[in-house]
Amino acid sequence: MTAANQAPDDSERELREQMAARGRSLFERRFTHGSTGNLSVRLNDGILVTPTDSSLGSLAPDRIAKVSFDGEHLAGDRPSKEAFLHLSMYRSRPQEFAVVHLHSTYSVAVSCMAEIDPENVLPPITAYQLMRVGRCPLVPFYAPGDMELAAAVGEQAKTTRAMLLANHGPVIAGKSLAAAVAAAEELEETARLFLLLRGIPTRLVPDFHP
Template sequence: MTDTHEAAQALVTAGKRLVDAGLSPGSSGNISARAGDDILLSPTGSALDRLDPDGLTVLRLDGALIKGPRPSKEYPLHLAFYRRSTQTAAVVHVHSPYAAAASLLPAWRPHSALPPLTPYFVMRVGQAPLIPYAAPGDADQARLIERHEMAFRAVLLQNHGPVTSGRTVEEAVDATIELEEASRLAILTAGQRVNVLTAEQARSLAEQYGSPWEV
């Protein structure tokens, strides 16, 4: 995404969608989009359904404030995803209930906190590793995400919640919704014997849809 106005409007729409879906209560969560070399980010303490396209924070990739109000303290998470890939055009971080609950549990595997319970999780999210706990806004945690050798477009922050990215704002929001749904299924079936996709089924979907998934 290269147009600042387009990016700002997309964030306003995305914020309302996330709140309407029940994924960002109160002033929790933060969202961002890339516009050329700039990063547009929801300001600190913002309710995502009340974002002003002219009142967003604008940062450089090095974290320097270009204009606008003070950014969310969790802006290093966003910058980490942008630095990982030039294909990343948007980042969403919310405290959605089921994904936050899933972040309290042991990871299914080192490469993904959640198993491939549905094809849509593999297709729209891909593997989402569990990142060790750190206080919100911790720069070391952001650096761990930025330098992580594993391929991913989303993570679960332990005892915190999800962070997803996408090639568009809409794609990042879709991934957030899908990650929440996969987390809901994982919580509802916890302790039960469930059928997950086989390694070959997950690999085939990942290859078809270009999503990261290690076997």
């Protein structure tokens, strides 16, 4: 990953401030809770990722961790223990500049369901789901901290920017932090609609290629 891969026109300081603002917004709107969830953005010499045991509602820009592409802690507080998920996404998707991982309620609920299609957990309910999220497979369950999860995430990320970790939550990438957050919000709202419509005859979006 070279300097050409860095998000255009955004300094590291500006990206830190964006992460704090976006994290606070997600927390205040209950897309995450407690110290769950983590955000990252890609730089030309590594990634910025939220610190371990931190709340997205109260991130201090200067304390956000900086990690090399090899996983070395370079600056800031100790990185999230799930930083390896973010690094795996970036390795498989060099065109993306940000990754959002949440424990958002409706998406987690869907990830716990026994009878969902592991190749694409949500049917095409809205056009915006298809445009912002796309195919969303289910990654099998791994215990927290299991490094095999990184390989599973990386494999799925070769063909999709969004996925649900079984009994855990969504991981989604975007070409900017704003785009990744918007996609995560769309995924959560689609999961909510899916659960509301369970058992109700539903008209799905016809074959549609955004």
